[in-house]
Amino acid sequence: MRVALVQLAYDDAESPPDRLERVTSLVSGLAGHDLIVLPELWYAGGFSYRQWPEYAQGLDGPVAQRLCELAESLGCILHGGSIVERGPLGPEGKDLWNTSLVFGPDGQQWAAYRKIHRFGFATGEPELMEAGDAMVTVELFDQDAGDFVAGLSTCYDLRFPELYRAQLDAGATVFLIPAAWPAARVEAWRTLLRARAIEDQCLVIACNTAGTHARTPMGGHSAVIAAGGEVLAEAGTQEQVLSVEVDLDEIAKARESFPVLQDRRL
Numbered sequence: 001m002r003v004a005l006v007q008l009a010y011d012d013a014e015s016p017p018d019r020l021e022r023v024t025s026l027v028s029g030l031a032g033h034d035l036i037v038l039p040e041l042w043y044a045g046g047f048s049y050r051q052w053p054e055y056a057q058g059l060d061g062p063v064a065q066r067l068c069e070l071a072e073s074l075g076c077i078l079h080g081g082s083i084v085e086r087g088p089l090g091p092e093g094k095d096l097w098n099t100s101l102v103f104g105p106d107g108q109q110w111a112a113y114r115k116i117h118r119f120g121f122a123t124g125e126p127e128l129m130e131a132g133d134a135m136v137t138v139e140l141f142d143q144d145a146g147d148f149v150a151g152l153s154t155c156y157d158l159r160f161p162e163l164y165r166a167q168l169d170a171g172a173t174v175f176l177i178p179a180a181w182p183a184a185r186v187e188a189w190r191t192l193l194r195a196r197a198i199e200d201q202c203l204v205i206a207c208n209t210a211g212t213h214a215r216t217p218m219g220g221h222s223a224v225i226a227a228g229g230e231v232l233a234e235a236g237t238q239e240q241v242l243s244v245e246v247d248l249d250e251i252a253k254a255r256e257s258f259p260v261l262q263d264r265r266l
């Protein structure tokens, strides 16, 4: 399976509509990939809290529609990163959610995941958004390996290993993780990606953001990590498309050759 991680760099000078056009042209140039992954909140801006309400939209809004069209025209699975979703009112009385979207080559939305762990402590996501309450896995297809299950999570979720253990128990062999993770803590990002791969013996495909927006330098270092913890590919700190061939059969081989998951005591 050929995977592309689109590690976007953006700053405050680029408007979200302009960014949508730029992403459209970047993704359109990635024909031949089976799975393309975008970062968290790339349209509204990961840390651009003040403009979230203005650029929030529904699951059938302009960003989602564009991503649908791209997935269909490229005939690929497109993980569109996440959007600021204007959705139903949640238990805290807010209607914004940080929602990751996956589209299939048929041009349909295959999965939506509302970020469970909100980042920002008293500000940012907890102040403006609701927290998702449902773990999401999605069945995907690879022409060589056949069907496989991917677990969806977003950025700060990475710090909560119990979510990934639950995805593993739901059959996941791959973790798809879009992020807007700052440079200040990028070593935690790199370490936790490897930890999640090693402890759950899953392939980790993680796409971060680059550039500086809202006075926050982003960390880059998008990566693909094998189920044994080997770093198969890692981006630098600038805008970059990381294109990687992955063999999903290696996941089962890693689990067979080092069957640590069989020693769990529940």
Ligand SMILES: NC(=O)CCC(=O)C(=O)O
Binding pocket: 040, 046, 119, 154, 155, 156, 157, 159, 179, 180, 181, 182, 185, 188
């Ligand atoms: N967008 C985020 O979730 C940022 C997470 C982060 O900065 C951290 O966990 O550290």
